Amino acid sequence: MNKSPKTTSIALxxxxxxxxxxxxxxxxxxxxxxxxxxxxxxxxxxxxVLAMCILGYALxxxxxxxxxxxxxxxxxWIQKLFGMKWVSILFDISxxxxxxxxxxxxxxxxxxxxxxxxxxxYWVGVGAVIVCCALLCAFGSKLVAAASKxxxxxxxxxxxxxxxxxxxxxxxxxxxxxxxxATNLPKAGWLGAIWSAVIYxxxxxxxxxxxxxxxxxxxxxxxxxxxxxxxxxxxxxMLIVMSIMLFGFxxxxxxxxxxxxxxxxxxxxxLQELGYGWARIVYVITVFxxxxxxxxxxxxxxxxxxxxxxxxxNEATPVQDIILVAVLLLVCAFCSKFGIVKLVSTGYTIxxxxxxxxxxxxxxxxxxxxxxxxxxxxxxxxxxxxxE
Numbered sequence: 293m294n295k296s297p298k299t300t301s302i303a304l305x306x307x308x309x310x311x312x313x314x315x316x317x318x319x320x321x322x323x324x325x326x327x328x329x330x331x332x333x334x335x336x337x338x339x340x341v342l343a344m345c346i347l348g349y350a351l352x353x354x355x356x357x358x359x360x361x362x363x364x365x366x367x368x369w370i371q372k373l374f375g376m377k378w379v380s381i382l383f384d385i386s387x388x389x390x391x392x393x394x395x396x397x398x399x400x401x402x403x404x405x406x407x408x409x410x411x412x413x414y415w416v417g418v419g420a421v422i423v424c425c426a427l428l429c430a431f432g433s434k435l436v437a438a439a440s441k442x443x444x445x446x447x448x449x450x451x452x453x454x455x456x457x458x459x460x461x462x463x464x465x466x467x468x469x470x471x472x473x474a475t476n477l478p479k480a481g482w483l484g485a486i487w488s489a490v491i492y493x494x495x496x497x498x499x500x501x502x503x504x505x506x507x508x509x510x511x512x513x514x515x516x517x518x519x520x521x522x523x524x525x526x527x528x529x530m531l532i533v534m535s536i537m538l539f540g541f542x543x544x545x546x547x548x549x550x551x552x553x554x555x556x557x558x559x560x561x562x563l564q565e566l567g568y569g570w571a572r573i574v575y576v577i578t579v580f581x582x583x584x585x586x587x588x589x590x591x592x593x594x595x596x597x598x599x600x601x602x603x604x605x606n607e608a609t610p611v612q613d614i615i616l617v618a619v620l621l622l623v624c625a626f627c628s629k630f631g632i633v634k635l636v637s638t639g640y641t642i643x644x645x646x647x648x649x650x651x652x653x654x655x656x657x658x659x660x661x662x663x664x665x666x667x668x669x670x671x672x673x674x675x676x677x678x679x680e
Contacts, residue, residue, distance in 0.1 A: 302509050303518035309506055310351065310523045312585030313499050315447065315530060321401050322538060322558030324640070325531065328492045330538045331553060333473045333480030336488065337539060340531035343489035347496055348524035350652050353659035354500045355516045358507035360663055360675045365596035369504045370650075373658055382650050386643060387597070390498040391590055393639040395624040398583040403625075405560065405576045418625045421580070425587040426617040429595055447585070450578040451530070454563070454571065455537055461566050464540035476542045476551060491644035497651040498643065499589070505596035512677025537562070591617045 328343075329336040354369070363369040366387065367380040403417035458464050473480050510516055541552035546561055548554060555561035563572045595613055603609045661667055668675045 299515040303515050304522055306519040307522035309589050311526050313589035325534050326553050328488045329535045331479045332485035333477045335482045335485035337535045339485045339489035341528045343493040344524045344528040347493040348520045350655040352520035353655045355507050356663040357659045358504040359510045364508050367597050392627050396627045398586050399625045402579050402583045409572055409576050422618050422621045424584050426614040428588050429591045429617045447582050465543045466540040468543035469539055472543050494648040494652050495640045495644035497647045505593045
């Protein structure tokens, strides 16, 4: 009787680790959504579902592979998947570059918002994220999954509030955006939107590291399926809602003389346009939570990979873990401050092309084959929970 609610909670926790990692930078700026979806018009909004289905299935195969083969860090995962140790070097490069871009951009966004809205020193804002993230990561995968779940509840609630404010404000011009789509959005079209969705799913696939680090909680295959379904549904809905909101401002001219695609922090720009001072404060707090959720996910993935160099067996090493997380985030913060944030869009596209052959295609085809019942039986691999 208690099994189903327990597995549902585990699945939801893992889905929230994915969602938390995915939506920190998106909530902080909105620039990713503009570039990969809104710029392609209505087709771009529609293919958000395609991107999440591709990524969700790849992550399902990844979760099951991690569970069955006990590969709880991305180095073990990729070595067991390919059967070659050297391939993990490519993933190390992908993971580090993703951290520099995603975490660097996120830290820059929240610190800049705190300076502009709360008059808090840039490095104090960065320090607050580092301290909170290091403490969360130091105490295990269950805490990470639980924290990500509750942080996502906060983000979802505030996003819903902002969307309602936008709807009732009358500022969004959805009809005008539809009518002038060809003029305002020169990239609008299906072929470009579909390929953009594939690249988006591909660069987001680095979340494999985050998911594999907490996959030890999965008791059976049905829980992995639930986690994937929850993740696809939650991520796709959030992308659709935010894409629609941003698309509705493509026919609106902001104070800088440009539409939403010309705003460096699109969501913040919308709130400035609405004129709700209290909503901007709430937004800054929400961005802090979202960035923290992203940072926790990536840092815990990094801990699972690099802590083996100082950790013996399964011993708890909270002090060393805190130091490693703090160093990683400080490096990302300095890189962001001194220019890498300007390369985020280019960096993500490069990662997309890199991750397609390293992660997405292997996870779906090689991983999918190696978790199949036929393969497991033929190779006499014992796999608990594959029939549950």
